[in-house]
Amino acid sequence: MAQLPEAGPATGDPPAPGPARPHLTWQKLTFLPAALVALMLATWLWFERADLDAISRNALAGGQVSKALWQHIELTVISTFFVLVIAIPLGILLTRRRFCRAAPLVRALANMGQATPAIGLLALLVIWLGTGMTPSLIGITAYAVLPVLSNTIAGLKGNDPTLLEAARGIGMSPLGVLRQVELPLAVPLILAGVRTALVLNVGTATLAAFGGGGGLGVLITAGITAQRMPVLVLGSVLTVTLALLVDWLASLAELLLRPHGLKVQT
Structure with missing residues (x-):
């Protein structure tokens, strides 16, 4: 195993230490979950x-709340999976020399x-595909591709050329x-894009109710159309709680998956 050299001034001095990695503290781990439990x-x-x-x-009867919540989670997870499958490989491809000219169009x-x-x-x-979960998933995925794609391209293009040459x-x-080398260095930016996409997907999934895709938007629209504040409040609170919880989990993933350093097999 060999450590890739860090870029530094040509003075013979050892390279300056990089920025310290953020540490997980009990405040970061417990504050938001405690606030969500209180809510x-x-x-x-x-x-x-x-x-x-x-x-x-x-x-609210007959398990409709749990059904709507599960559908919302399902929409978020599946759409995020497709975003990752599409955006990360495409971002890698568009940073290669053969395909970089297509980057502005994509x-x-x-x-x-x-x-x-x-x-x-x-x-x-x-109108094109009919009602159901399929059009909802396509719409949510299309809406969330941009942050992951942009961050993947920015992360790969922002790598230090000295390390790549080494x-x-x-x-x-x-x-x-x-x-x-390239992907581990780009991990922080890619994870930031995934975090943004996750929160976008939770919010956009509420619109799936208009296309028959289910989710917590069913409770929100039922509360609005029937003018029943308890139903509207429950749907809204569950949506906000899910979005904040997903953002918290994604922030932990950013900290835990951030690479300590680069070691390559020689």
């Missing part, structure tokens, strides 16, 4: 004292996907340089 507890206490009529009870298409109003895109997909100088193949 859910306050919501439950409010429901216990709320006077629910027959329409509200019917909208990024323009990704920008169009996010610039298009999500509800309008979903409506077009429903890797090639010790006989590493182009694939080895990509796998053992």
